[in-house]
Amino acid sequence: MKQLTTPYGELTLDRYPRTTDKNLQAWDAADSYLLNNLHERGELGRVLVINDTFGTITTAIHDSDVTLWSDSKLAEIAVEVNYGHNLFPLHYTFVPSTELPHGRFDTIVIKIPQTNAYFDDILSQLPLLMHEKTQLVCGGMVKFWTNSWPQAVADRIGHSDCSLTWKKARLIFSDGSQLPAKQKPIEQASYDVEPLDMTIRKLSNVYGQGYLDIGARILMQELVPFDDVEHIADLGCGSGELGLMALKMNPKANVEFIDESYQAVLSAQENVAANLPDCLDRCRFTCNDGMINKPRSLYGAILCNPPFHQQQTIGDHIAWGMMQQARRALSNHGELWLVGNRHLNYHVKMMRLFGNCEQVGGNKKFVVLKSIKQPQTKDSSPVRPSESTNGASQQSPYGAARRNSKK
Template sequence: MTTPWGEVGLTRYPVDPRDQLRAWDAADTYLLKHLAESGTDLTGAVAVVGDRWGALGTALTGSAGCAPTLISDSYLGQQATYANLERNGHGGATLLTTREAPPERVDVLLVRVPKSLALLEDQLHRLRPAVHEGTVVVGTGMVKEIHTSTLNLFERIIGPTRTSLAERKARLIFATPDRSRTPGPNPWPHRYELPDDIGVLAGRTVVNHAGVFCAERLDIGTRFLLGHLPPRTGAARIVDLGCGNGVVGTSAALTEPDAEVVFTDESFQAVASAEATYAANAGERPGKADFRIGDGLAGLAPGSVDLVLNNPPFHSHQATTDATAFRMFTQAREALRPGGELWVVGNRHLGYHLKLRRLFGNSELVASDPKFVVLKAVKRS
């Protein structure tokens, strides 16, 4: 990526030579160009929120005198950032998660607009106390990512807001801090009760931190999977892979009270949600619950799992891809014991049965409706 301070080499994480997606886009380069051309002072307290693969952090850390704080909800994004900083010989950046306390003072606040409006709302609320009248606040995103609702959040929480002209389908957001504004309390996390037809979870409470998929209601894919989970199997170790708010793993925990249930996701907000959902519903059960931030099942020993439950994503930010699902299926096969099972829900058109047959040598249709399928694959050896 070419920046005003030179070129930087960037990759996504995990590195895959077959991956054709770049680790930056026009929104990143537009923001960096603006900072250089406007002469923004980057020697103070700079905070960058939502830097996807470390493009902004790597470029800014390479500029004179800049030691930014980089705040991210993504474990994979943070790993990419660490690798990209090291690759380019740039030190001095501080990496925080969205669950950690933000800096007490911010002189320059740079926001890569996330896909989730809720996550943007939560992070602006959390950072507002650190913003002062002289803080430079600039957001960036592709045109299709910035909506009236996006601008309204900046306006309500930070202050008067305007946008730039579009450049290469990217746009900037400029907000002027107004400390007299009273945006009200941060509404996150959000809680809701499940309907009465969700099996062992009927009427129970779900806790969602901002940015978690379908944070204000149960999504229809997860609902379909909950209606077709395996009955009691005597499984000793169950994994909710890509756990989100943890409803699938919590359902499994209540069904198999003596099993260890592992909740894993690459989102810090998701794992915090899963912990809260589990604690609200199954915290007194005898079996153990393990909550892990990471790259899917990469941290589990091979052949150590009896059952994997998975509702895989098919988007990486704005890109539609099945690479994440295929990686999850591959990790599941490695982690399962012989005879262990992977249960997957997905849209019918995604063709997951083909990938499962390729990896496991088998795929069974458990249930289907006009939109979704639930598939089971068994590790034979």
């Protein structure tokens, strides 16, 4: 945990999931720039905060009438954890990206996402949430800045202005005075996947817009049927290609699609409905922080194409957490199939966790690994802090009701 001084007071903040890298913190200069600007505005009225990765902005303005609109289950947990660190009552509303917040807002704050398609998707929906006096402010870091950002705001909201650079961050301003009468429709990404003989569609914030991730493709080529396995998980499912392959290859197995992105989970559900509708009764779709709160020793096989970054931070801490969770959730003799970049050396961690690791495929860049949970190994592998009780509500079935603690 680290301390952040803001115009709203001193805050104790932590990243979620926690990391051992002491150089990483739960905010950047764009968060601070946004908070300074909000404080200068005075009374904010009803506030909508969008894409607040670790809940820094939401936590700072906790005394306001705040709604957090996010695609991330990790962000949902992060804001709850950081409210707890500062002993703030949970008086905010959480709305997943797959739902539209209720009513109109006086102030809208966007931490600009790394995916331009998702930013445009957000902006296209804002006229439904704005009135003519609504103030909009968006923040981002200069190293990721593109001129398409202010142009997108102007196209969707009617006009935009930009701030000067402050500590390598910039802001974009607009308001509801010139809202366009019509919005250009969002085009959903789609493509054909030859190994599945299916058309896959993705919502705007799902990784790999318009193409099948090469790691997923390589893992799909190596998969074999899992004899007598009743429960399979596609962990970090994205748009669901690995789970769809598992459904085709294992006609009696139940498959759970798990991701921390609400849009990913919905995309996976829609892809199963469109391509294998008769298999829906064998599926479960869960937005969750990996396999936290999943039953121990339930799954006979877990398929995983883990991310190697969280927002712009590159590392293997997310993958390491997913491996630990998978081991806990696997039944004896259950198999973890994982694909990753060869240079990340995932085999070392899998050998450490399982006592065995076999390379079953790959190419010069990627490697497909398999580990089997041995019955003689006690189920006592270390877990990251997020798996212990930390005050965060981690139950996240598909379609879960939004948080609304404000009285």
